[in-house]
Amino acid sequence: MSTPLKFTKKAPPSHITYLNRKFRIQQSIFLYRRILRLTSQMTHYDENGVAWRDILRFSARKEFEASKEERDEEVLARALFTAQMAIDDFEEKFLRRQNDLEERQKEAEEVVLGKSQRMSRERAERILKGEDVEERVKMMHSNERKTKEIEERKEAGRDGRRRHQSSGVLFDAQGNEL
DSSP states (O other), X not given: OOOOOOOOOOOOOHHHHHHHHHHHHHHHHHHHHHHHHHHTTOXXXXXXXXXXXHHHHHHHHHHHHHHHHOOOHHHHHHHHHHHXXXXXXXXXXXXXXXXXXXXXXXXXXXXXXXXXXXXXXXXXXXXXXXXXXXXXXXXXXXXXXXXXXXXXXXXXXXXXXXXXXXXXXXXXXXXXXX
C-alpha cells in the first residue's frame, strides 16, 4: 500500500516576490503621476475655497504612501486595479465636462460678438446655459439665412449680373438675358 501524497503550498522564490513587488510599486508610481497630470488641469474649488487639485493630490499621495506599506500582494493588486478603473472613469467624465464647458464658452462668445452688439450679456448667458432655446434656434436659422444670402450674392456678382455656367450668357438680377 502506498501512502497518499501530501501537497503543501510552497512560498514563491524570493526573486519572484521581489519582481512582483517591484512591478506593483511601478504601477503605483504610474497611477500617482497620472493623477498629478490630470489634476493639473483642474481649476475648481470646494465650499471652503480649497482647490480640488490640492485635495485630490493630497489624497493620492496618502494612498501611494499606504500602498508602499502594504505587504499583501492580493490586496495591493486589487487596490491598483480599482484605482486604475476609477481614474479612467474620472478622466473620461472630466474631459467630457471640460469639452462641454469650452463649447458653451465658444458659443457664448460667438453670440455676443457675432450676433450683434445690442444683445445684453444676461441674454447671452441665458442662451449659453440653454435656458433660451427659442432664441438659440432663431439664431441658427438666421445664420443659415445669412449664409444663403452671401452665397447668392457671390453667385450674382457685385452688379447683379451672373453668367450661365454652360453657355456663358450674361443675365441680370431678374433673370433677363443681357
